Amino acid sequence: xxxxxxxxxxxxxxxxxxxxxxxxxxxxxxxxxxxxxxxxxxxxxxxxxxxxxxxxxxxxxxxxxxxxxxxxxxxxxxxxxxxxxxxxxxxxxxxxxxxxxxxxxxxxxxxxxxxxxxxxxxxxxxxxxxxxxxxxxxxxxxxxxxxxxxxxxxxxxxxxxxxxxxxxxxxxxxxxxxxxxxxxxxxxxxxxxxxxxxxxxxxxxxxxxxxxxxxxxxxxxxxxxxxxxxxxxxxxxxxxxxxxxxxxxxxxxxxxxxxxxxxxxxxxxxxxxxxxxxxxxxxxxxxxxxxxxxxxxxxxxxxxxxxxxxxxxxxxxxxxxxxxxxxxxxxxxxxxxxxxxxxxxxxxxxxxxxxxxxxxxxxxxxxxxxxxxxxxxxxxxxxxxxxxxxxxxxxxxxxxxxxxxxxxxxxxxxxxxxxxxxxxxxxx
Numbered sequence: 022x023x024x025x026x027x028x029x030x031x032x033x034x035x036x037x038x039x040x041x042x043x044x045x046x047x048x049x050x051x052x053x054x055x056x057x058x059x060x061x062x063x064x065x066x067x068x069x070x071x072x073x074x075x076x077x078x079x080x081x082x083x084x085x086x087x088x089x090x091x092x093x094x095x096x097x098x099x100x101x102x103x104x105x106x107x108x109x110x111x112x113x114x115x116x117x118x119x120x121x122x123x124x125x126x127x128x129x130x131x132x133x134x135x136x137x138x139x140x141x142x143x144x145x146x147x148x149x150x151x152x153x154x155x156x157x158x159x160x161x162x163x164x165x166x167x168x169x170x171x172x173x174x175x176x177x178x179x180x181x182x183x184x185x186x187x188x189x190x191x192x193x194x195x196x197x198x199x200x201x202x203x204x205x206x207x208x209x210x211x212x213x214x215x216x217x218x219x220x221x222x223x224x225x226x227x228x229x230x231x232x233x234x235x236x237x238x239x240x241x242x243x244x245x246x247x248x249x250x251x252x253x254x255x256x257x258x259x260x261x262x263x264x265x266x267x268x269x270x271x272x273x274x275x276x277x278x279x280x281x282x283x284x285x286x287x288x289x290x291x292x293x294x295x296x297x298x299x300x301x302x303x304x305x306x307x308x309x310x311x312x313x314x315x316x317x318x319x320x321x322x323x324x325x326x327x328x329x330x331x332x333x334x335x336x337x338x339x340x341x342x343x344x345x346x347x348x349x350x351x352x353x354x355x356x357x358x359x360x361x362x363x364x365x366x367x368x369x370x371x372x373x374x375x376x377x378x379x380x381x382x383x384x385x386x387x388x389x390x391x392x393x394x395x396x397x398x399x400x401x402x403x404x405x406x407x408x409x410x411x412x413x414x415x416x417x418x419x420x421x422x423x424x425x426x427x428x429x430x431x432x433x434x435x436x437x438x439x440x441x442x443x444x445x446x447x448x449x
Contacts, residue, residue: 033057035424036264036273038252038287039280040066042074042229042413043402045236047277049153050417051424052243059273060240060247061266063283067233070281070378073304074410075337076328077317078147078224079168080193082408083139084184085132085386087123105324107353109343112299116342119296122384122441135385138435139408140191142415145430147224149414157239162232166316168223171203171214171364177322178216185218194221209312211366217321225317228331229410252280254290255399262398275398277420282345282381284403295389296441297404299345300382302337303354303375310334311369320364325357327365334368336361340380349377382406383441390416390436392423400424401438 033056037048040062052058060066091106108116126135147165154160172178178197188195198206200214226232241247254265261274278284285297310333317328325338336357341350354375361368383389383404393399400423402416419429 034059034261034274035277036061036262036275037277037279038062038264039278039284039403040233040237040247041069041071041279041281042067042233042410043071043281043405043416044277044279045233045240046153046413046417047279047402047420048240048245049156049236050414050421051277052240052245053152053156054421054425056421056424058240058245060245061250061252061264062247063251064249066237066247067230070302070380071233071409072230073302073337073376073378074226074229075304075317075326076226076229076330076335076410077168077319077326078163078165078226078411079317079319079408080143080146080220080223081168081170081188081195081319082386082411083136083143083188083191083193085123085126085135086382086384086406087120087127105339107339107341107343109341109347111347112343115344116298119298119382119384122296126385131385134435135387136187136191138387138432140193141431142412143408144192145415145418146411147222149418149430153236153414153417157232157235159232159235162227162235163224164227165222165224168220168225168317168319169203169207169217170220170319170321171207171210171217172321173213173215173363174322175215178218181218181321188220195219196221207314207316207318209314209365209367210318211364223317225328226410227329231331252283252287255287257396257398262396275400275424277424278399278401279403281403282379284381284401288401293438293442295404295438296384298342298382300380300406301341301343301345301349301377302380302407303339303341303349303351303357303377304335304337305354305357306333306335306374306376307358307368307370308333308373309369309371310365311367312365318364320360323360325360327361342382345379351375351377353377380406380409385440387436387440388412388416389438390419391433391438394439 036059250266262276314329388405422429
């Protein structure tokens with residue numbers, strides 16, 4: 022790698038570490054706001070976890086991972102080969118601290134703070150894309166036909182409908198709809214649906230990879246440099262922040278840590294231990310599905326999604342807690358096809374391709390966004406789990422505001438790392 026030139030404070034230089042959808046959104050927003058931006062990524066931009074995103078801009082994901090509903094169903098999930106959740110035995114020990122904090126997040130005060138925090142970002146998520154889409158000439162990739170959650174059992178539908186009041190209390194328009202209306206909205210679905218929930222303001226990205234690539238194109242055209250290297254450490258120095266990579270080091274005025282799951286290892290080298298775990302997700306891409314859906318559909322039993330995309334139909338979902346570098350179990354991807362046939366009886370599997378990516382998951386469901394309290398040249402934005410694409414643009418707005426010393430569009434106190442670290446890390 023040819024290293025970036027050392028940037029002094031006067032240059033407003035910011036180095037973004039990570040080029041998934043969150044990192045690229047931050048890089049583009051910072052550039053538009055007048056910063057001199059450099060991006061460092063271990064591989065090709067947008068070829069990590071963001072590449073395989075389900076493409077669903079969801080308004081439903083405001084609940085912590087260990088919701089009461091999930092805990093009730095956990096034994097059933099764990100015993101089923103087709104269940105949406107798996108914990109690999111060799112990762113179980115790593116999961117214990119995470120699980121303890123996930124259950125603690127269910128305490129009434131914590132639970133309400135999480136709902137409020139996620140809802141505050143979610144309500145601004147879609148409109149926050151406007152500036153980035155316009156700059157990258159990518160408006161055609163996002164549409165807003167709403168999102169549908171479909172159920173085959175009345176028990177499953179009734180259980181999910183218990184959340185309707187919560188969603189609507191935050192202005193996230195959700196309504197129960199009949200089986201007849203589901204058939205009218207999505208004729209390709211099997212006719213044994215009993216009903217569903219419709220989120221009229223949810224949206225869809227028809228090509229997550231394409232969106233990221235247009236961001237990269239816009240940034241390169243503006244002179245933003247991309248460097249391929251592995252980041253191994255960072256440290257504060259008098260002139261800014263020194264970034265250590267596999268091929269050397271350089272100094273930048275400011276830095277944004279947005280490396281997804283790998284951010285945890287980087288912070289650990291600063292003696293900052295964050296309960297970030299590897300939640301692997303799978304998708305199956307069906308380029309010749311012969312199924313025409315009008316919007317993303319989440320199937321409630323078991324939990325997975327189907328999203329119409331430019332490249333075909335994408336089946337996505339499942340949560341596999343496992344070492345990030347362990348061998349993928351592509352049976353988890355092919356399982357989605359078996360499940361989909363129950364809902365989409367005419368689906369064509371020809372030329373299907375499986376994929377796996379690593380979601381960065383924090384135990385309360387809130388991403389980590391903020392400035393290091395005693396090192397304000399270092400910003401962080403990671404741990405978005407299932408909400409990376411949905412919250413990418415609003416996260417970029419928040420980070421840019423922090424870098425400019427302005428008030429963020431949402432209260433970021435619930436998103437700070439201190440919620441996990443208490444008082445033992447004075448350097449955060």
